[in-house]
Amino acid sequence: MVEIFVLSHKKIDHLKRLIQNEYLYINVLSNLGIKQKRSVKNALWEVHEVSTRDTTALMQKFNLPEILARVMAARGVTLDTANDFLHPFLRSSLPDPFHLLDMDKAINRIETAIYNNENIVIFGDYDVDGATSSALIKRYLATVGINVAIYIPDRVKEGYGPNTDALLKLRKNGTHLCITVDCGTVAHEPIIAAKNAGLDIIVIDHHLGTEKLPDAVAVINPNRIDEDSPYSYLAAVGVAFLFIVALNKTLRNKGFFSKIAEPDLMQLLDLVALGTVCDVMPIIGLNRALVHQGLKIMSMRKNTGLRILSDILEITERPSVYQLGFIIGPHINAGGRIGQSHFGAHLLSTDNSDEAYDLSLKLKILNDERKTLENEATKEALMQAETLVNSGVNFIMVTGSWHMGIIGIIAGRLKDQFYLPTIVISISHEIGKASARSIPGIDIGAVIFLAKLEGLITEGGGHHMAGGFSIEKDKIDKLHTFFQSKFINSTGNKTIKADGVITVSSINITLWKQLQCLEPFGAGNPEPRFIISGAKIVKPEIIGENHIRCFIADTDKTIRAMAFRAVGTELEKALMQNSLVTILGKISVNYWRGNENVQFLIEDALND
Known part of the structure; x- marks a missing residue:
């Protein structure tokens, strides 16, 4: 690990003169024996240590600026993988969808349903991954002349995934085939009931399951216990896209498109990108290609709903992972x-x-209401969490009577603040509904799976970084004890990785545009972070509810900076002193009245 130290202003000026044409001062910093400090967010900063040979090789072969080559090398990009990283096209990334177990069975069944004009319903989860997966399949089938319905269960009344009452009602109303998306892998009893009633089920999912599969026609899931697909990192919408690729290929081979135009599957990638990003899947490999191409499709504004929602939200910039x-x-x-x-x-x-x-x-109004509920509930949960953390716990589990729809957001907030696996439980009528968020190295989905095997929870599931479950109130204490043993390796010691140390003077539009060559950013390919040592904070002010706007300066240049959600935190104290601070953050561009202005987004700080 390369340690980051606070530099005196004389040394910073000396470094500028020594390396005037370079952005990064990593190697010089690593050799300075000055006292290491924790940040105001109680984190240790670490600069990626990158081989000079690897960086030089990437620069020479692909004619890259040094900063891009260094960042790519830090993310494990090699000479063999660099071309796909820089040019993430589907034609080189898309696998044969039939490599997934049960894909052939699923395609055979839906092909029969199409030719026999059977009634089909898509049963989706209520989150963005479920919504995009449902819309993706419905839109594709509509292009081939098949109208299907979408059923999304009520979060409070029905809970997660297929339930017996809903499936039996669908069958009673004439449904022959039900395709579950982003759910279904652990819905054993409802799927058996559906089968007995004459309703066929195809499961398209990405959540962890048990060795026993549900009694469905097909279970397409790269995270099946018996599956060896390398695409375990796909969101459900990514799996759904492979499903329609397989279906489209089959229909083409059988002459289905001899009388109608073959659908352009690329036009559906805006939905794939949205679901993948919002489910926080790693932006690597196939996902990187899906999101990269999906953002291009989204910029064309062909999806009616996305276009109108973006207009109402006054989104004027080109689509990005952040948006x-x-x-x-x-x-x-x-x-x-x-x-x-x-x-x-x-x-x-x-x-x-x-x-x-x-x-x-309606969604805009609901989201505003959600923010109000979230702010009030977060304050209550935060008080519990602070008490737990002060007692030295290795995970956070808080309970309350909060709205079920916001507990996932609260769990994420607490996880980010304390860097510990977090479980938030909302209790009503002696039953708790929980949402969980985790940190790298702690597989929360696997822990929930084990808790279910132990009989501590009634239902639940998830993946590495997130999950949810239901629990009887009188079992919460036992579950807490169980979690204590499973989260023993969780320390709460957060390390923030930076890609280098830069000066204010080196930040400009050209540098920002160079970094955009590494898009799309996200889990697995984080947006580059940089450290500015000894930045002078000028004119700090609070804007909005909890943001801080200021300017940062050195002897040669001044640029605008923002610190979002900083009010009421230690970061606010560091910035409002109007003094010299070592800061960590990202380079960004602010669009205002047709103009591009570079800015720095401050995420953390060290007091000089």
Whole structure:
């Protein structure tokens, strides 16, 4: 690990003169024996240590600026993988979808349903991954002349995944085939009941399951226990895309498109990108290609719902991972959290502008209500969490009577602040509904799976970084004891990795544009972070509810900076002193009235 130290202003000036044309001063910093410090967020900073040989090789072969080659090398990009990283096209990344177990069975069954004009219903989860997966399949089938319905269960009344009452009702209403998306892998009893009633089920999912598979026609899931697919990192919408690729290929080979135009599957990638980003899947390999191409499709604004929602939210910049994850995604999610669960899926699948406008307005109102509920509940949960952390726990588990739709957000907030696996339980009528978030190295989905095997929870599931479950109130203490043994390796010691140390003077539009060559950013390919040592903070002020705007300067240049959600934190104290601070953050561009202005987004700080 390369340690980061606080530099005196004389040494910073000396470094500028020594390396005037370089952005990064990593090697010089690593040799300075000055006292190491924790940040105001109680984190240790670490600069990626990168081989000079690897960096030089990437620079020479691909004609890259030094900063891009260094960042790529830090992310494990090699000479063999660099071309796909820089040019993530589907034609080189897309696998044969039939490599997934049961894909052939699923395609045979839906092909029969198409030719026999059977009634098909898509049963989706109520989050963004479920909404995009549902809309993706519905939109594809509509292009080949097949109209299907979407069913999204109510989060409070029905809970997660297929339930017996809903499936039997679908069968009673004439449904022959039900395709579950982003759920179904552990729905053993409901699927058996559906089968006995004559309703066939195809499961398309990505969550962990047990060795026993549900009694469905097909279970397509790269995370099946018996599956050896290398694409375990796909979101459910990514798996759903492979499903329609397989179906489209089969229909083409059988002459289905001799009389109608073959659908352009690329036009559906905006939905794949949205679901992948919002489910926080790693932006690597196939996901990187899906998101990269999906953002391009989204910029064409062909999806009626996405276009109208973006207009209502006054999104004017080109689509980005940030917009998907932090602006569009939360609004799509709002219906499933505190409103009507089907709003998101219906918005993404409709071509009716009036319906899309109505749904977009409702989702915006619901998201505003969600923010109010979230702020109040987070304060209560934070008080519990602080007491637990002060007692030296290795995970956080808090309980309350909060709205079920916001406990996942609260879990994420607490996890980010304390860097510990976090479980938030909402209790009503002696039953707790929980949402969990984890940190790298702690597989929360696997722990939930083990808790279910122990009989501590009634139902639940998840993946490495997130999960959820239901539990009887009188078993919460036993579950707490169980978690204590499973989270023993969780220390709460957070390390923030930076890609280098730069000066204010080196930050400009050119540098920002160079870094954009590494997009799309996200889990597995984080947006580059940099350290500015001895930055002078000028004119700090609070804007909005909890943000800080200021300027940062050195002897040669001044640029604008922002620190989001900083009010009431130690970061606010560091910045409002109007003095010299060592800061960590990202280079960004602010668009205002047609102008591009470079800025620095401050995430953490060390007091000089």
